[in-house]
Amino acid sequence: MAQSLGIHHVGASDGELVRRVRAGDTGAYTALVARYRDRLGRYAVHMLGDREDAEEALQDAFVRGYRSLARCDDPERFGAWLYGILVNRCRTAGARAARRGRLFVRDDAALTRAPLPSPAERAEWDDTVRRALARLAPEYREAFLLKHIEDLEYDEMARLTGAGISALKMRVKRAREQLQLIFREAERV
Secondary structure (H helix, E strand, O other), X not given: OOOOOOOOOOOOOHHHHHHHHHOOOHHHHHHHXXXXXXXXXXXXXXXXXXXXXXXXXXXXXXXHHHHOHHHOOOHHHHXXXXXXXXXXXXXXXXXXXXXXXXXXXXXXXHHOOOOOOOHHHHHHHHHHHHHHHHHOOHHHHHHHHHHHHOOOOHHHHHHHHOOOHHHXXXXXXHHHHHHHHHHHHHHHO
């Protein structure tokens, strides 16, 4: 049951929480942050490859979301709206990292969550996946993660990225093809 005070708004819809924030209930924004933090954080880590950069992009997205909440046209779709802000923050952070000449960094703590039968096999597989994702062009990596990690539909991806549906389908297809080649190469080694 939703509470009108405090941060525990279990069962409150995104729209209801957004309306409460707009009415001055900052605890309602805390509930929205709690609702989306893990999922958006996971996306940011996969996109940026570095936990610190991902945390910075995520915090920036939450702050920007709070400050511009009046521009959220459909409060019931707050999550998708906030996702769009994070996608843009990740793009900016990725471009900044590329300008600095940094490569995507391995982050075992963020990417080693689900155990495989053997820790050694898991570490080897995680390293292979990280390297494979890092080798993709940023637009291919973004499309692949949105489709296959975040399980979004193409129309939602188009809304978040600003790219057309056919372009996104092609990016996902090319990402899959490139990942298959990379994984085949890894098997031969």
